Amino acid sequence: MTEPQAEQKTAADKKREELVSKVLAVxxxxxxxxxxxxxxxxxxxxxxxxxxxxxDAGEGLSEHSAPYDAILTVTDGEADVTIEGAPFTVRTGEMIILPANKPHGVQARQRFKMTLTMIRE
Known part of the structure; x- marks a missing residue:
């Protein structure tokens, strides 16, 4: 990588690079x-x-859709998820697949952490 290319990296890019090749506590x-x-x-x-x-407890993401499948994995707490109006409860250690182009929303029952893995085609 040339020096001008390196300068073009954003602060967010640099913070992501700091995580590479390390054991991380999510x-x-x-x-x-x-x-x-x-x-x-x-x-x-x-x-x-x-x-x-x-x-935070009681906070959420209003119903929306995305053009790609996403995997929601709960790392702490508990939340309510809706997919096309169908209710689900997800807890620490569980995951749910949010299908592409289907409306979904998330609401924290208590403080809640998750990873969202978006897979593009």
Whole structure:
């Protein structure tokens, strides 16, 4: 990589690079914040992304859809997920696949952390 290319890296790119080739405690990578949903993208590639989320109790993501399948994996807490209006409860250690182009939403029952792995075609 040439020097001008290296300079073009964003701060977020540099923070993601700091995570490579290390053993990581997923729940330590993002902290809860009162009254909000915090997120941190840790992988951003053409093939897909991995984003960490920390939800305060009662916070959520309103119903929406995405053009790609996504895997929601709970790393702490408990949340309600809807997929096309069907309700699901997910807890620590569980996952659910959110299908492409299907409306879904997430609501934290308590403080809740998850990884969202988006797979692009």
């Amino acid at each position: 729940n330590d990578l993002l902290q809860y914040q009162d009254g909000t949903v915090a997120s941190r993208m840790i992988v951003f590639k053409k093939a897909g992304t991995i984003t960490l989320f920390a939800f």
